[in-house]
Amino acid sequence: MKHFTGLLVGALFCSFVGPLWASGLSTEQRQLHVLNRIAYGPSAVDIARINEVGVDRYIDEQLHPERIPLPQSLARQLDDLFAINKSTGDMIAEFREAEREAKQNPEQGKQERRQLVVQIAEQTATARLSRAIYSPRQLEEVMVDFWFNHFNVFEGKGLDRVLVSAYERDAIRPYVFGRFRDLLGATAKHPAMLFYLDNWLSTAPGFQSPIRINAKQKAGGLNENYARELMELHTLGVDGGYTQKDVTELARILTGWTFDPRDGMFRFVDRRHDQGVKDCLGSHVTSNGQAEGEYALDTLAKAPATARHISFQLAQYFVSDQPSQSLVDRLTRRFTESDGNIREVLDTLLHSPEFLDPVNYAKKFKTPYQYLVSTLRTSDVQVVNYRPLLGTLRQLGMPLYGAQTPDGYKNTEAAWLNPDALSRRINFATALAAGRLPLSSMPDPNGDGRPEQMNSRRTISAPRETQDVQKSFVALDANTLGKTMNGLLSSQTRAAIADADPRLRAALMLGSPDFMRH
Amino acid sequence: MDRRSFIKTMGLTGAGLLPVGQSAWASLSPDPQTKQKLIVVLLRGAVDGLNVVVPYGDANYYRLRPSIAIPKPGQEDGAIDLDGYFGLHPALASLQPLWQANKLAFVQAAGSPDPTRSHFDAQDFMESGTPGQKSTPDGWMNRLLGTLPGITTPTRGISMGPVMPRILSGSMAATNIASGKGAGRPTVLDRPVIGEAFARLYQGKDEMSRAYQEGQQAHQEVMSSLEEEMRAADNGAPSANGFPSDASHMAALMRNDPRVQLAFVALGGWDTHANEGTAKGQLANHLAPLGQGLVSLAHGLGPVFDDTTIVVMSEFGRTVRQNGNNGTDHGHGNVMWLLGGRVAGGKVHGEWPGLNENQLYEGRDLPVTTDFRTVLAQVAERHLKLSDAKLARIFPALPARNGSLRVIQD
Numbered sequence: 072m073k074h075f076t077g078l079l080v081g082a083l084f085c086s087f088v089g090p091l092w093a094s095g096l097s098t099e100q101r102q103l104h105v106l107n108r109i110a111y112g113p114s115a116v117d118i119a120r121i122n123e124v125g126v127d128r129y130i131d132e133q134l135h136p137e138r139i140p141l142p143q144s145l146a147r148q149l150d151d152l153f154a155i156n157k158s159t160g161d162m163i164a165e166f167r168e169a170e171r172e173a174k175q176n177p178e179q180g181k182q183e184r185r186q187l188v189v190q191i192a193e194q195t196a197t198a199r200l201s202r203a204i205y206s207p208r209q210l211e212e213v214m215v216d217f218w219f220n221h222f223n224v225f226e227g228k229g230l231d232r233v234l235v236s237a238y239e240r241d242a243i244r245p246y247v248f249g250r251f252r253d254l255l256g257a258t259a260k261h262p263a264m265l266f267y268l269d270n271w272l273s274t275a276p277g278f279q280s281p282i283r284i285n286a287k288q289k290a291g292g293l294n295e296n297y298a299r300e301l302m303e304l305h306t307l308g309v310d311g312g313y314t315q316k317d318v319t320e321l322a323r324i325l326t327g328w329t330f331d332p333r334d335g336m337f338r339f340v341d342r343r344h345d346q347g348v349k350d351c352l353g354s355h356v357t358s359n360g361q362a363e364g365e366y367a368l369d370t371l372a373k374a375p376a377t378a379r380h381i382s383f384q385l386a387q388y389f390v391s392d393q394p395s396q397s398l399v400d401r402l403t404r405r406f407t408e409s410d411g412n413i414r415e416v417l418d419t420l421l422h423s424p425e426f427l428d429p430v431n432y433a434k435k436f437k438t439p440y441q442y443l444v445s446t447l448r449t450s451d452v453q454v455v456n457y458r459p460l461l462g463t464l465r466q467l468g469m470p471l472y473g474a475q476t477p478d479g480y481k482n483t484e485a486a487w488l489n490p491d492a493l494s495r496r497i498n499f500a501t502a503l504a505a506g507r508l509p510l511s512s513m514p515d516p517n518g519d520g521r522p523e524q525m526n527s528r529r530t531i532s533a534p535r536e537t538q539d540v541q542k543s544f545v546a547l548d549a550n551t552l553g554k555t556m557n558g559l560l561s562s563q564t565r566a567a568i569a570d571a572d573p574r575l576r577a578a579l580m581l582g583s584p585d586f587m588r589h
Numbered sequence: 590m591d592r593r594s595f596i597k598t599m600g601l602t603g604a605g606l607l608p609v610g611q612s613a614w615a616s617l618s619p620d621p622q623t624k625q626k627l628i629v630v631l632l633r634g635a636v637d638g639l640n641v642v643v644p645y646g647d648a649n650y651y652r653l654r655p656s657i658a659i660p661k662p663g664q665e666d667g668a669i670d671l672d673g674y675f676g677l678h679p680a681l682a683s684l685q686p687l688w689q690a691n692k693l694a695f696v697q698a699a700g701s702p703d704p705t706r707s708h709f710d711a712q713d714f715m716e717s718g719t720p721g722q723k724s725t726p727d728g729w730m731n732r733l734l735g736t737l738p739g740i741t742t743p744t745r746g747i748s749m750g751p752v753m754p755r756i757l758s759g760s761m762a763a764t765n766i767a768s769g770k771g772a773g774r775p776t777v778l779d780r781p782v783i784g785e786a787f788a789r790l791y792q793g794k795d796e797m798s799r800a801y802q803e804g805q806q807a808h809q810e811v812m813s814s815l816e817e818e819m820r821a822a823d824n825g826a827p828s829a830n831g832f833p834s835d836a837s838h839m840a841a842l843m844r845n846d847p848r849v850q851l852a853f854v855a856l857g858g859w860d861t862h863a864n865e866g867t868a869k870g871q872l873a874n875h876l877a878p879l880g881q882g883l884v885s886l887a888h889g890l891g892p893v894f895d896d897t898t899i900v901v902m903s904e905f906g907r908t909v910r911q912n913g914n915n916g917t918d919h920g921h922g923n924v925m926w927l928l929g930g931r932v933a934g935g936k937v938h939g940e941w942p943g944l945n946e947n948q949l950y951e952g953r954d955l956p957v958t959t960d961f962r963t964v965l966a967q968v969a970e971r972h973l974k975l976s977d978a979k980l981a982r983i984f985p986a987l988p989a990r991n992g993s994l995r996v997i998q999d
């Protein structure tokens with residue numbers, strides 16, 4: 072019944088604002104806008120799909136990714152990547168073993184440990200980028216980016232080198248359209264987050280650990296780090312009305328939330344827990360073990376400030392750097408009424424008049440990640456070697472899994488538009504268009520003409536595509552590219568490109584001001 | 590090393606670094622309107638100032654930090670004595686000659702009047718120059734660009750790194766240049782056919798076209814200034830990554846191109862909630878390259894160092910008491926660092942409140958006894974020669990001056 076009422080209200084609303092769209096964007100613009108915002112820009116495949124089913128059904132499909140099959144080639148490629156398929160425990164065991172080897176046999180062992188870490192990082196990033204570029208479940212990939220960033224952890228910090236992959240797989244991906252409370256709980260209990268924001272070490276004052284983890288790491292009292300970011304970034308927002316006292320009290324509530332460093336499993340350790348009474352956010356919390364923390368997460372997930380904070384962020388990400396208050400209010404209501412059901416909030420957002428309002432058309436400045444993925448989608452390049460792309464993201468100031476601070480990356484023009492960025496994007500576009508980036512085969516470190524194995528230590532074969540691909544530097548065909556991109560380019564840009572040397576046209580399209588925005 | 594021999598060394602080093610084949614700008618005489626330089630280094634993440642300028646004379650310091658305090662001077666791994674009460678973290682030994690030459694000063698217990706312990710809000714306030722006001726559209730260094738006399742080119746204010754920081758954002762043109770090896774290298778846009786084709790796409794007056802045009806202009810300037818420097822660097826071993834190499838690029842740029850007047854760089858990795866370390870360890874590992882970078886800056890600037898003020902600051906300090914994990918949580922007051930030819934050096938400035946329980950801010954933090962804006966205002970006023978009226982545009986609602994504070998010499 073609830074659903075039915077929602078539909079009815081939605082239908083009334085749509086019929087009311089329908090004519091506004093009709094007079095605003097053309098059908099092609101509406102399609103491109105949807106592909107720009109809920110996908111990483113148009114690809115030939117998605118243009119065909121949205122043409123076939125129309126904007127509304129395309130959005131509906133994207134909100135239910137489980138109904139969209141993954142192409143076999145992508146699924147196979149993902150299967151080949153051990154870093155995203157092994158359990159957290161196995162990954163930790165492997166890392167610990169590499170550490171032991173490094174101790175026993177420093178020369179070779181250290182080298183191997185380093186290789187292992189590099190491989191894990193590369194495979195994790197390869198999985199993320201290949202899905203972003205080739206998965207037909209585009210909105211799912213967009214939401215993975217959104218939520219990972221919201222609950223950011225930094226790959227470069229200690230054990231998180233081997234945990235980030237599992238974090239995305241187990242704590243983020245399953246919940247990107249689910250209930251916010253579930254997502255919050257999954258991140259709160261994941262070792263990657265417990266480690267990154269130090270809560271795994273936070274204990275009741277004066278706690279004496281019976282086992283020393285190592286000489287440097289001491290768990291012997293409170294650590295406020297996670298509790299503060301949990302309220303400031305993950306839930307209430309910095310102006311959400313909490314005090315320093317709330318931070319300290321929440322940290323006390325969360326003492327004992329840790330993980331077993333052997334298998335990475337979440338543990339609540341009662342001996343580490345502060346058994347005293349806490350006063351947090353107006354609640355009097357008596358000693359109740361892990362349930363105290365669960366209660367705190369319930370409270371934070373239900374708080375009106377959280378609904379507003381998340382709604383603002385979604386509106387800013389999908390609609391405009393400065394979203395209107397009325398849109399944020401509507402999303403906030405939907406968030407609250409649906410008990411934090413993310414799919415329903417997104418549904419409201421994507422069917423709001425603001426989403427397809429012409430004033431928001433092609434207005435957002437792409438983040439480096441969005442820019443990079445969109446160039447590869449539109450140019451239909453088959454990437455085998457992702458290293459040059461990872462290097463480009465680093466140069467552009469947005470290394471994948473490399474945001475050091477818990478606030479992650481911003482997605483606004485103010486954060487990313489700057490002189491150096493444009494020049495670097497154009498350099499990348501030019502190299503891609505000329506076929507000068509070694510994307511189509513893995514580098515050849517032995518000089519024997521055989522492609523490098525993604526994983527030399529383990530019995531994993533190189534990605535199948537490498538088998539018969541020669542090192543070929545094929546320039547992009549401007550005519551083919553033009554078909555996908557045409558609708559995105561203004562008449563001035565098209566005119567300037569038509570006048571230019573034909574060999575430069577593909578680069579000019581990808582490096583055009585029009586393609587910097589979405 | 591005494592003061593005189595230090596200055597002699599600095600002079601020699603400066604002369605030795607002058608490019609042999611003069612680049613386009615090196616022969617230009619300094620422009621009197623951009624002669625006074627300012628470099629701001631922002632330590633994002635809240636550096637633990639009490640372990641940078643250590644109050645070893647305060648017994649509470651050792652009581653509240655039983656396992657992360659820096660030992661007294663003279664003890665093993667002890668602080669380097671500054672004035673008989675404060676000592677410098679031993680990882681910053683590279684800065685000792687500058688201290689002895691009175692080119693380095695500190696302001697202890699400085700910071701923002703805003704009570705926030707959010708990194709991101711506190712950094713925002715330090716960059717906008719308007720604590721407590723989030724709606725300020727521009728950064729104070731950008732407003733400074735709009736206020737200084739003389740001609741402003743896109744390289745008058747530069748930032749190192751891939752993003753434009755809040756502090757330099759605003760209506761005045763400013764440039765960011767790549768950190769690391771990318772700085773000053775030719776790009777594909779330097780090939781005339783390609784450059785001209787893209788210039789046509791970005792010829793408008795909109796935000797993006799402007800950024801493109803400013804970027805290209807700045808790139809030409811930076812390239813000609815750094816050409817020699819980069820060639821020299823490439824001949825030797827690969828340059829060390831990180832701040833020391835960026836600092837020497839920045840110094841070369843400021844020395845060779847008289848148009849560059851304001852520079853900014855941000856460094857991360859200071860959020861030491863766990864395993865902070867003492868004389869060695871996490872904090873030390875970040876302080877050492879910072880110290881080396883500042884020395885590279887001072888030496889690389891050569892004679893220009895005399896007309897330069899370098900400010901190092903961080904959004905807030907950390908708890909006086911160590912936390913449960915040999916680390917420190919978010920606090921309040923912190924230390925500001927000043928380096929340069931006209932800095933009132935060899936002194937720890939500011940009113941020291943002491944670390945007695947009843948003196949701590951909210952029972953846990955070093956209080957702020959000097960507003961960071963009064964320090965910056967004094968640099969703007971006494972070093973950059975800004976008038977009172979102009980100063981008010983850069984730091985609106987500036988608090989009453991601290992009468993005794995004198996961080997720039999007369």
